[in-house]
Amino acid sequence: MAGETTSASSLPLDGRVAIVTGASRGIGRAIAVHLHSLGAKLVINYASNSNLADILASELNSKVNCSSPVAVAVKADVSKPEEIEALFDQAEKEFGCQAHILVNCAGVLDPKYPTLANTTVEDFDSVINVNTKGAFLCCREAANRLTREGGGRIITISTSIVGASLPGYSAYAASKAAVETMTKIMAKELKGSGITANCVAPGPVATELFFAGKTEETIKRLVDSCPLGRLGEPNDIAQLVGFLVTDAGEWVNGQVIRANGGFVV
Numbered sequence: 001m002a003g004e005t006t007s008a009s010s011l012p013l014d015g016r017v018a019i020v021t022g023a024s025r026g027i028g029r030a031i032a033v034h035l036h037s038l039g040a041k042l043v044i045n046y047a048s049n050s051n052l053a054d055i056l057a058s059e060l061n062s063k064v065n066c067s068s069p070v071a072v073a074v075k076a077d078v079s080k081p082e083e084i085e086a087l088f089d090q091a092e093k094e095f096g097c098q099a100h101i102l103v104n105c106a107g108v109l110d111p112k113y114p115t116l117a118n119t120t121v122e123d124f125d126s127v128i129n130v131n132t133k134g135a136f137l138c139c140r141e142a143a144n145r146l147t148r149e150g151g152g153r154i155i156t157i158s159t160s161i162v163g164a165s166l167p168g169y170s171a172y173a174a175s176k177a178a179v180e181t182m183t184k185i186m187a188k189e190l191k192g193s194g195i196t197a198n199c200v201a202p203g204p205v206a207t208e209l210f211f212a213g214k215t216e217e218t219i220k221r222l223v224d225s226c227p228l229g230r231l232g233e234p235n236d237i238a239q240l241v242g243f244l245v246t247d248a249g250e251w252v253n254g255q256v257i258r259a260n261g262g263f264v265v
Helices: 027-035 052-063 081-095 121-145 170-189 214-225 234-245
Strands: 017-021 043-044 071-075 103-104 153-157 198-202 256-259
Touching: 017 027, 017 081, 017 121, 027 043, 027 052, 027 103, 027 234, 043 052, 043 081, 052 071, 071 081, 081 121, 103 121, 103 234, 121 153, 121 170, 153 170, 153 234, 170 198, 170 256, 198 234, 234 256
Parallel strands: 017 043, 017 103, 043 071, 103 153, 153 198, 198 256
Antiparallel strands: none
16 A cells, blocks of 8 residues: 555645545545545544444554554444534544544445436435435534644535436435535635535446446446446545645635546536
């Protein structure tokens, strides 16, 4: 892993604390690993995959020669305001400072891919509760609690399906379109704080979430629709997020960046 033998002082996120939600697997896990390689201390948030989160924290802590942990796993349901407040409290307690970075990656998708006409109210509410309300609560806490001393970054994760308008994704795309709009407005509202806010919108990425409920024919069709002829990998997204949260990405603010290999233009 990058950064294992590099001195901490030379890493772009040295001394900064990042909270990554939905970090036990998939894109969130890749983002957490990459931010660690850039020198960040990590709060690895999870909702149910405690074993995966604990293993990841243990692996990252074993990579550094330090008596105190540089990564901790913290359970929190992103749809519950009291648990998000506690998540930020835990970050400050563990690392002795305000967090610098929030990457809100927690999300759900209905693997039945129903049409809007066949979407139940319960399934719609479930998607909105995590994807939209969860992003709102995490971003609200970050806007109030991230450091104002430099390096403040908020990254939300959306989807390029907002631009593709694929059938079967009405609730999911709606939930993420709301996140994109909130992020752009928040960037303006944070004027004077030194905190930037951007949204990364991946295309099809080879994760458990993506493969759920899809046939081989569907997957092949999605691969064929990408000019690069492949699915994205979690690290494709992680490296873009890594750039945005470093000082090099400061001038990018209030943007929705579609990272999809040309799947949606």
